[in-house]
Amino acid sequence: DLGIIAILHRATKDLLKxxxxxxxxxxxxxxxxxxxxxxxxxINTLWCEQSQYFYCRDVLTNSLAKVKTSAALLTVYAGLTSDEQTKIINTATEDFIESSQFSVASTHPKEEKYEPQRYWRGPIWLHINWMIAIGLKEAGFVTTAEKIQDDTRNLVVKSGYYEYFNPETGAGCGGKDFSWTAAIALHWLLD
Known part of the structure; x- marks a missing residue:
């Protein structure tokens, strides 16, 4: 899973530091x-040259699970991308942003598997947005990072501190008054 790999990689770098x-x-x-x-x-065994995107690997078939998810966007946060891949991932992130009312959907809204309220098949998770934005900002893509931050702030203002959010409507989903959402809001979104 690209998301777990990227988060663990960044955490390991932080531990070494x-x-x-x-x-x-x-x-x-x-x-x-x-x-x-x-x-x-x-990491590049998860890169598809044809589609210019990172994918998770299906361990049953030992092939790439070719569904575009936000997990690939975390590779920049982890520092696992080449300069060219970083530019490509920024462009992919911009496409995620433009493809739904709020961003960043966990599965790209143009994907057949996209379901805006089904756990990890489409909803927005604030802690994932935060890490994607950090990675893009550190890589110099400040405008994209700020757009993610603004969309994320708008979700909290609109719906409160839910576990995750519908990217089409901004409606809160899952648990209400969720601690990690409140923590991200306090740390990253609220003045």
Whole structure:
């Protein structure tokens, strides 16, 4: 799963940085550095040259699951993309943004598998938006990152602190008064 890979990769980089700041240099940090290398060497096995997109791998068929999801957008956050791939992912993110009333849908709205309220088949998750925006901003795509932040803020203003949101209507879905939504809003959206 690209989302898990990307989040874990970024977290591992952060742990190594903390270890460096604390003066740690031992088997634990060596292990983490090795894990980073493995991911960096393998990530392009999830890149489809034909469609210019990262996909999750279907472990049953050992083939790419060619459904465009927001998980691919997290590869920039993880620092796993080449400069060219980063530009391509930014363009893909812009397409996600333009394809629904609110962004970023977890499955691209033009995909056959898209369902705007079905868990991970379309809804917007604020913590995922936050990470996508961080990655794009760090890569220099500030306008795209700010658009995601504005859309995300509009969701909270419109519907409150729900677990996830319908990208077509902005309606809150799942649990109401959800803690991770409130945490992201406090940290990233509210003045």
């Amino acid at each position: 903390m270890g460096e700041q604390l003066g740690l240099n031992d088997a634990r940090t060596d292990y983490l550095a090795q894990r980073l290398q493995i991911t960096e060497q393998a």
